[in-house]
Amino acid sequence: MMISNSTMLLLEEATDYIGICYEELGKSDYQKEVRLLEIKKEIEHTGTYTHSFEELEHGARMAWRNNNRCIGRLFWNSLTVFDERHQTTAEGIFDALVQHIDFAGNNGKIRPAITVFRAAQENGESMRLWNHQLIRYAGYETARGIVGDSSSLEFTKRCQELGWEGAGTAFDILPLVIQLRGEEPFLKEIPRQSIMEVEIGHPEIPEFSQLGIKWYGIPIISDMMLEIGGIEYKMAPFNGWYMGTEIGARNLADEDRYNFLPAVAEIMELNMQSNRSLWKDKALVELNIAVLESFQEAGVTIVDHHTAAKQFKNFEKKEEVEGRDVTGNWAWLIPPMSPATTHIFHKPYKNDLVKPNYFHQKAPYQF
Amino acid sequence: MMISNSTMLLLEEATDYIGICYEELGKSDYQKEVRLLEIKKEIEHTGTYTHSFEELEHGARMAWRNNNRCIGRLFWNSLTVFDERHQTTAEGIFDALVQHIDFAGNNGKIRPAITVFRAAQENGESMRLWNHQLIRYAGYETARGIVGDSSSLEFTKRCQELGWEGAGTAFDILPLVIQLRGEEPFLKEIPRQSIMEVEIGHPEIPEFSQLGIKWYGIPIISDMMLEIGGIEYKMAPFNGWYMGTEIGARNLADEDRYNFLPAVAEIMELNMQSNRSLWKDKALVELNIAVLESFQEAGVTIVDHHTAAKQFKNFEKKEEVEGRDVTGNWAWLIPPMSPATTHIFHKPYKNDLVKPNYFHQKAPYQF
Ligand code: HEM
Ligand code: HEM
Numbered sequence: 001m002m003i004s005n006s007t008m009l010l011l012e013e014a015t016d017y018i019g020i021c022y023e024e025l026g027k028s029d030y031q032k033e034v035r036l037l038e039i040k041k042e043i044e045h046t047g048t049y050t051h052s053f054e055e056l057e058h059g060a061r062m063a064w065r066n067n068n069r070c071i072g073r074l075f076w077n078s079l080t081v082f083d084e085r086h087q088t089t090a091e092g093i094f095d096a097l098v099q100h101i102d103f104a105g106n107n108g109k110i111r112p113a114i115t116v117f118r119a120a121q122e123n124g125e126s127m128r129l130w131n132h133q134l135i136r137y138a139g140y141e142t143a144r145g146i147v148g149d150s151s152s153l154e155f156t157k158r159c160q161e162l163g164w165e166g167a168g169t170a171f172d173i174l175p176l177v178i179q180l181r182g183e184e185p186f187l188k189e190i191p192r193q194s195i196m197e198v199e200i201g202h203p204e205i206p207e208f209s210q211l212g213i214k215w216y217g218i219p220i221i222s223d224m225m226l227e228i229g230g231i232e233y234k235m236a237p238f239n240g241w242y243m244g245t246e247i248g249a250r251n252l253a254d255e256d257r258y259n260f261l262p263a264v265a266e267i268m269e270l271n272m273q274s275n276r277s278l279w280k281d282k283a284l285v286e287l288n289i290a291v292l293e294s295f296q297e298a299g300v301t302i303v304d305h306h307t308a309a310k311q312f313k314n315f316e317k318k319e320e321v322e323g324r325d326v327t328g329n330w331a332w333l334i335p336p337m338s339p340a341t342t343h344i345f346h347k348p349y350k351n352d353l354v355k356p357n358y359f360h361q362k363a364p365y366q367f
Numbered sequence: 368m369m370i371s372n373s374t375m376l377l378l379e380e381a382t383d384y385i386g387i388c389y390e391e392l393g394k395s396d397y398q399k400e401v402r403l404l405e406i407k408k409e410i411e412h413t414g415t416y417t418h419s420f421e422e423l424e425h426g427a428r429m430a431w432r433n434n435n436r437c438i439g440r441l442f443w444n445s446l447t448v449f450d451e452r453h454q455t456t457a458e459g460i461f462d463a464l465v466q467h468i469d470f471a472g473n474n475g476k477i478r479p480a481i482t483v484f485r486a487a488q489e490n491g492e493s494m495r496l497w498n499h500q501l502i503r504y505a506g507y508e509t510a511r512g513i514v515g516d517s518s519s520l521e522f523t524k525r526c527q528e529l530g531w532e533g534a535g536t537a538f539d540i541l542p543l544v545i546q547l548r549g550e551e552p553f554l555k556e557i558p559r560q561s562i563m564e565v566e567i568g569h570p571e572i573p574e575f576s577q578l579g580i581k582w583y584g585i586p587i588i589s590d591m592m593l594e595i596g597g598i599e600y601k602m603a604p605f606n607g608w609y610m611g612t613e614i615g616a617r618n619l620a621d622e623d624r625y626n627f628l629p630a631v632a633e634i635m636e637l638n639m640q641s642n643r644s645l646w647k648d649k650a651l652v653e654l655n656i657a658v659l660e661s662f663q664e665a666g667v668t669i670v671d672h673h674t675a676a677k678q679f680k681n682f683e684k685k686e687e688v689e690g691r692d693v694t695g696n697w698a699w700l701i702p703p704m705s706p707a708t709t710h711i712f713h714k715p716y717k718n719d720l721v722k723p724n725y726f727h728q729k730a731p732y733q734f
Contacts, residue, residue: 244643249705249707250707253707253708254707254713261708275671275673275674275677276611276659276660276663276671276673276674277656278652278655278656278659278671278673280673280705280708281652281655281704281705281708282652284705284708285645285648285649285652288645288648289644289645292643292645293643296643304642304643304645306642306643306645306647307642307643310642330698331697331698334706336705336706336707336712337648337704337705337706337707338616338647338648338651338703338704338705339701339703339706340616340617340620340621340703340704341620341628341647341648341651345703346621
């Protein structure tokens with residue numbers, strides 16, 4: 001086979017990656033050279049190449065370490081990597097996803113993990129998940145406004161087109177939708193016992209429970225692409241645990257999401273007539289306390305933004321010791337609540353792209 | 368006189384500015400052409416040119432409108448501009464500064480204003496103010512740590528070198544320091560009766576007053592350079608009124624400024640052993656309520672960050688109607704408290720530089 005431009009590029013990316021990866025893993029120059037020759041041959045014959053498990057594992061970890069938006073990177077080296085590249089059927093994939101959920105959940109002591117499925121083929125086509133996160137609430141447009149999570153409106157509609165029917169509550173768990181090359185999308189509900197949810201109450205405000213707020217325990221991003229050494233894994237769902245503000249200061253608080261601040265302010269009997277009573281800020285703090293305390297009570301791992309910022313500072317120090325520059329996206333790293341109380345607010349970060357990394361990709365149902 | 372590169376550049380900047388300024392002021396093309404010829408002649412003869420009052424006034428207002436970091440820009444067209452370009456003595460300048468303070472203060476109903484002094488001469492030298500803000504607290508390094516405002520440490524030392532002695536409290540008002548070309552810096556205290564201060568108490572937490580916190584009423588930035596049509600006004604102090612978070616979420620709260628969150632948390636009897644009690648966030652909200660309420664009580668204009676964000680949204684709308692792009696610096700525009708509750712957090716801004724504008728310049732005592 002001829003070496004085309006794209007395979008040249010792939011070889012370059014592979015060479016870059018194998019160089020850094022093997023050095024970090026303490027392998028010898030000889031091992032590196034042997035492996036690169038092997039990769040070159042495979043690319044020449046097939047147009048692509050296949051990562052060893054070790055390369056896949058370390059690449060997924062490096063990609064986490066390199067993601068500029070993530071404040072949780074201190075723990076990059078503890079990521080558990082599941083290799084499911086052999087899966088070819090929707091049922092097999094479905095089972096692997098449920099296994100991921102169960103492993104990550106671990107009865108509440110959440111474990112960061114990623115499950116990597118077959119990479120995109122030479123023509124760019126790939127198996128894909130339609131879900132934004134494996135566990136996520138549906139959103140419905142109704143006559144009395146949006147019910148549920150507005151960020152799920154479009155995907156919910158697609159599920160309904162595929163025959164799914166939600167109960168219509170504000171917290172319906174969406175089914176998994178798996179798309180294989182050339183096949184109809186495969187839709188199936190996650191077994192109920194695999195789904196961990198936390199009811200949100202407030203330790204000092206009993207009326208809080210009457211709001212009927214809950215949230216799922218594990219954020220498992222399933223629509224991003226993992227790129228390692230030029231290979232694109234378009235189906236590679238990964239999870240950490242939540243930072244409280246993601247739920248309490250965004251998902252539940254944003255006006256165009258669940259918009260719970262007015263309801264919280266009402267049970268707190270705050271003066272909502274005046275901006276300067278800072279009722280939004282007060283309600284926001286109590287909503288976030290409620291989230292943190294409720295997860296804690298339920299025994300589900302969660303981190304507050306102050307602790308997460310301290311952990312990130314540790315990460316920065318460790319990376320400096322290793323001689324690696326920490327890149328970062330300031331606007332994403334600052335927490336959406338009291339940001340100036342964290343060190344992150346007070347320093348600049350270089351938002352340079354380093355690979356391997358996780359990338360956004362077009363939703364498969366928008367093609 | 369020959370037209371040098373720098374005067375060519377000046378003529379270009381002047382032409383750009385007069386073009387926009389005269390259009391916005393509804394003047395005719397003929398008026399514009401006449402004025403540009405005049406400016407060209409003046410530049411050819413003197414190497415510089417002199418703004419009419421109208422050009423100065425509109426330029427200072429446009430510079431405000433163009434400043435990407437300012438959330439208060441809705442009111443750009445109401446800026447009062449004082450022309451003090453005739454001042455040549457330190458005493459005359461001092462009196463003009465005190466007049467600015469009194470006009471702006473207006474018994475608490477604060478009026479946005481700028482006082483413009485003589486522009487930099489051809490060699491770049493200029494009269495300068497050493498103060499960062501006209502009214503600002505001193506900061507001292509002492510055996511028991513920093514007393515006062517750490518952001519004033521260096522300037523306070525310079526004042527001491529010039530013979531000034533502060534009382535040594537956490538809230539000593541610094542003197543004005545005026546530097547004329549080739550002269551020793553002139554230092555003089557602002558008359559006590561011109562200084563408006565607000566003691567910070569909390570409407571529902573009486574112990575708050577025991578912390579002995581206060582802040583001055585008017586922020587008057589005095590170290591930035593106003594550039595209009597290529598002319599650099601290095602001494603042009605300007606003021607608006609405060610947005611509460613500037614005081615409550617930064618000056619009084621930052622760990623390396625007044626660091627009052629632990630003291631506030633203590634009187635609130637919060638659990639400071641645990642990050643996840645969100646004691647910092649709780650103390651922050653109450654400190655900011657205290658600031659807003661105390662200013663209100665004292666009859667001194669102040670705006671909360673929610674109202675300021677709404678006003679900024681109005682500004683964006685108005686500019687759109689006028690057919691002008693709004694540029695902005697997201698990181699500065701988001702308030703340092705509950706930022707995601709404002710619309711600013713949820714949209715991108717282009718941080719392009721548009722002139723006229725206000726620029727940072729090197730502190731004169733660092734030459
Ligand atoms: C272990 C606990 C973790 C915490 C507390 C954490 C925290 C966060 C937070 C707060 C964000 C910003 C989210 C937002 O504002 O929408 C974020 C983004 C991100 N994190 Fe982490 N993270 C964790 C684990 C992980 C893991 C295991 C990975 C991948 C292996 C990862 C990859 C990412 C990526 C790619 C983003 C950017 C998402 C996007 O662009 O939309 N994180 N993380
Ligand atoms: C009328 C009320 C005003 C409000 C509420 C307001 C609010 C603000 C705020 C909150 C900031 C960010 C400050 C910081 O984070 O340190 C800012 C920055 C700024 N404002 Fe305004 N402002 C007002 C009036 C003015 C006026 C009258 C001018 C000039 C004529 C002005 C020019 C600027 C400039 C140049 C900055 C950037 C300062 C820097 O780079 O350090 N503002 N404003």
